[in-house]
Amino acid sequence: MKYSKNYERSETMNIAVKELSVNDGIEELEMLKSFPFEENGFQRSASDEDLLNLDSFKKWLKRKEDNSKGIGLKEGWVPDTTYWVLLDNKPVGVIKVRQKLNEQLMHTGGNIGYGIAPQFRGKKIMKEALKLILPIINKKYNIKKALISVDYDNIPSQRVVLSVGGEVSYEEHEKFFYWVPTE
Secondary structure (H helix, E strand, C coil), X not given: CCXXXXXXXXXXXXXXXXXXXXXXXXXXXXXXXXXXXXXXXEECCCCCHHHCCHHHHHHHHHHXXXXXXXXXXXXXXXXXXXXXXXXXXEEEXXXXXXXXXXXXXXXXXXXXXXXXXXXXXXXXXXXXHHHHHHHHHHHHXXXXXXXXXXXXXXXXXXXXXHHCCCEEEEEECCEEEEEEECC
């Protein structure tokens, strides 16, 4: 598997994060298929049509790569970059990084959204992945504090955000909004 320049590996577990690439393939496709479209406040950015086959997935990858560069954004949207969470070099999760915040994101989603495939939950994988992604977004996007929103009833995700230094700043729409230092 080829890794981008933003590939980082955890020292405590065999976990890594890797920026999405148009060269990604069937492993990433199958992992995304294991996610419900929306769950616990995380919405999979690939539609069912994007995940039909490798050709449709490659088109989605290209759109996501363009979005990361600010190309083809819908009005009011900001550039976002998708990173794969890898366990033993296999994709098991996803982290979406919005490179900046607008007024809407301050009240709905924040800078970071993430999810772990159902069969890999409860193993502290996302805690390690967030530890890896935070310095990347500090350096790459000059984000000094990242905003993460978590549904009131998503206790496991609240624990993850607290474990990486998140502090609740405010509550809205049945969500906690945490500021997390990236340095």
